Amino acid sequence: MAHIPDGILSAPVLIGGAVIAAGGVAMALRRLEDRMVPRAAILSAAFFAGSLIAVPVGPSSVHLLFTGLMGVMLGLMAFPAVLVALLLQTVLFGFGGLTTLGVNTVNIALPGVLLGLALGPAIRAASPGRAAMLAAVCGALSVAGTGALVALSLWLSSPVFVPVAKIMLITYLPLALGEAAVTAAAVGFLSRVQPAALRLVAT
Amino acid sequence: MIALPGDMRVRLVTALILVVAISQLQTIPVAATVLAAAVTVAVMSGIGGKAWLRMLHVETFMILLFVTLPFTVPGRAVLTIGPFDASAEGFTRAAVIACKVSASVLTIVVFLGSVEAMRLGAALHSLRVPEPIVRLFVLTVRYLSVIGGEARRLQEAMRARAFRPGSNRHTWRSYGNLVGMLLVRALDRAQRVEEAMLCRGFSGRFPWQKPPRLSRSEMGFMALATTAAVLITAADRL
Numbered sequence: 001m002a003h004i005p006d007g008i009l010s011a012p013v014l015i016g017g018a019v020i021a022a023g024g025v026a027m028a029l030r031r032l033e034d035r036m037v038p039r040a041a042i043l044s045a046a047f048f049a050g051s052l053i054a055v056p057v058g059p060s061s062v063h064l065l066f067t068g069l070m071g072v073m074l075g076l077m078a079f080p081a082v083l084v085a086l087l088l089q090t091v092l093f094g095f096g097g098l099t100t101l102g103v104n105t106v107n108i109a110l111p112g113v114l115l116g117l118a119l120g121p122a123i124r125a126a127s128p129g130r131a132a133m134l135a136a137v138c139g140a141l142s143v144a145g146t147g148a149l150v151a152l153s154l155w156l157s158s159p160v161f162v163p164v165a166k167i168m169l170i171t172y173l174p175l176a177l178g179e180a181a182v183t184a185a186a187v188g189f190l191s192r193v194q195p196a197a198l199r200l201v202a203t
Numbered sequence: 204m205i206a207l208p209g210d211m212r213v214r215l216v217t218a219l220i221l222v223v224a225i226s227q228l229q230t231i232p233v234a235a236t237v238l239a240a241a242v243t244v245a246v247m248s249g250i251g252g253k254a255w256l257r258m259l260h261v262e263t264f265m266i267l268l269f270v271t272l273p274f275t276v277p278g279r280a281v282l283t284i285g286p287f288d289a290s291a292e293g294f295t296r297a298a299v300i301a302c303k304v305s306a307s308v309l310t311i312v313v314f315l316g317s318v319e320a321m322r323l324g325a326a327l328h329s330l331r332v333p334e335p336i337v338r339l340f341v342l343t344v345r346y347l348s349v350i351g352g353e354a355r356r357l358q359e360a361m362r363a364r365a366f367r368p369g370s371n372r373h374t375w376r377s378y379g380n381l382v383g384m385l386l387v388r389a390l391d392r393a394q395r396v397e398e399a400m401l402c403r404g405f406s407g408r409f410p411w412q413k414p415p416r417l418s419r420s421e422m423g424f425m426a427l428a429t430t431a432a433v434l435i436t437a438a439d440r441l
Contacts, residue, residue, distance in 0.1 A: 001291070004221050005265070005304050005307065005308065006225065006226045006307035006308075006311075007226045007228075007300060007303030007307050008268075008300060008304065009226075009288065014226075016227070028218075029333060032335060034308075034399075034406075034408070035407065037335055037338050037339055037342065038342055038396050038397050039340050039397065041338070041343045041345075042342070042350070042389050042390075042392055042393040042396065043348060043386065043389055043390070045343050045346040045349070045351075046350050046389035047340075047345060048343070048351075049351045049353070049354040049385060049394070050354065050381075050382040050385055052351070052354070053354070053378060053381070054371055055374070055378055056368050056374060059370075069382075072348055080339055081339070083336070084336065084340045086322060087340065088343065088344065088347070091204075091315050091316075091323060093307055093312065094257035094259075095221070095293050097222065098218065098222045098223075098307075099219075099222055100225045114402065139268060147441075160272060160275045160276050160293075161268070163274075163275050163336070164268050164275075166269045166297075168267060172369030178375065181375035181379070182378050182379045185375060185376040185378070185379020185382075186379040186383040186386070187383075188374070188379070188383075189228075189379060189380045189383030190311060190383045190386065190387065193383065193387060194387050194390075197387055198392050
């Protein structure tokens with residue numbers, strides 16, 4: 001749902017998205033130690049594998065984004081991790097596109113990174129129960145942020161997309177619900193079993 | 204049957220140039236011609252049946268787009284449903300987008316559909332993509348299959364214990380635990396991989412193979428693709 005294909009967005013939106021994505025990736029790479037790359041890669045493979053699970057919500061099922069949790073565990077590294085995952089999905093499954101790689105990276109990674117920065121310290125310090133609650137907020141808000149950014153990309157491309165964007169935002173509701181519930185359970189689990197796992201991997 | 208260049212760099216650059224040009228088309232004759240050309244090339248290069256299915260994969264908002272555009276684009280009304288008028292311009296706009304999206308997907312499938320992700324990493328590196336991103340890419344590809352297998356085994360174990368997914372808290376909690384377990388194991392694995400890499404003298408950079416020089420025919424192919432991209436853009440705007 002969050003993957004906008006080639007051929008819909010206008011050139012200024014595509015270029016703007018690519019520039020912001022490049023900035024985010026560059027910032028992450030500048031702080032990255034070389035020996036942290038395998039760790040970041042294996043974690044992003046785990047998030048990728050997790051997002052392939054179809055989670056039933058109401059009458060439909062959704063594939064979760066896990067960007068809130070990525071923001072907590074990877075910090076800024078969520079930018080390159082999402083970029084790599086999107087490139088893989090374009091090549092392997094044909095989801096998303098080449099020209100939209102930048103925009104899609106920003107739409108998906110940015111809310112998670114910001115919420116991870118904002119809520120991460122509180123989540124790491126909290127008791128398992130409270131950490132799970134905060135993680136639910138983090139998950140739901142990062143999905144909502146992605147929905148808003150996708151809608152914004154469509155609106156900035158052409159005003160005729162506005163009704164579509166509005167209807168599409170409704171489809172993000174079940175995703176946000178599922179994301180909140182599963183992220184909460186995952187963080188609760190990590191917080192009980194291996195609190196050190198919630199530490200930032202890099203940066 | 205036609206044979207496209209095997210070099211990954213050529214394929215990647217060609218696909219990118221063509222998709223950039225296709226994605227900015229505005230008129231239906233050019234967009235339809237490009238789609239016809241893309242279908243022809245796809246048939247001649249013999250892409251598999253599974254690849255064609257990708258075209259059917261339309262995202263939720265793509266469907267919404269085709270339903271709403273005729274009613275939201277102002278213009279000459281050709282169809283009236285209740286209080287809503289569908290305009291000819293709206294139908295044209297939806298058709299242009301459909302052509303562009305399908306032609307782009309076909310282009311990507313033709314040039315990149317059959318590649319091994321690992322080879323793509325080497326190509327990205329020789330195209331001067333920053334080395335840490337390429338390293339992240341190849342390692343993610345490598346461990347996706349390993350961790351994907353782990354996720355499958357965990358799900359099988361859940362099924363063996365009579366777990367049936369439904370829209371309820373128990374399911375969400377169980378999947379949350381699954382993802383948490385996946386992350387714990389991923390971190391353990393990362394530790395082992397890091398140690399193994401250090402043992403073998405990893406200094407922070409992979410020793411990449413020096414890529415072969417591009418042949419004249421490969422350069423010619425890219426020039427041809429660039430010409431095609433410029434031509435369709437010109438035909439579209441003039």
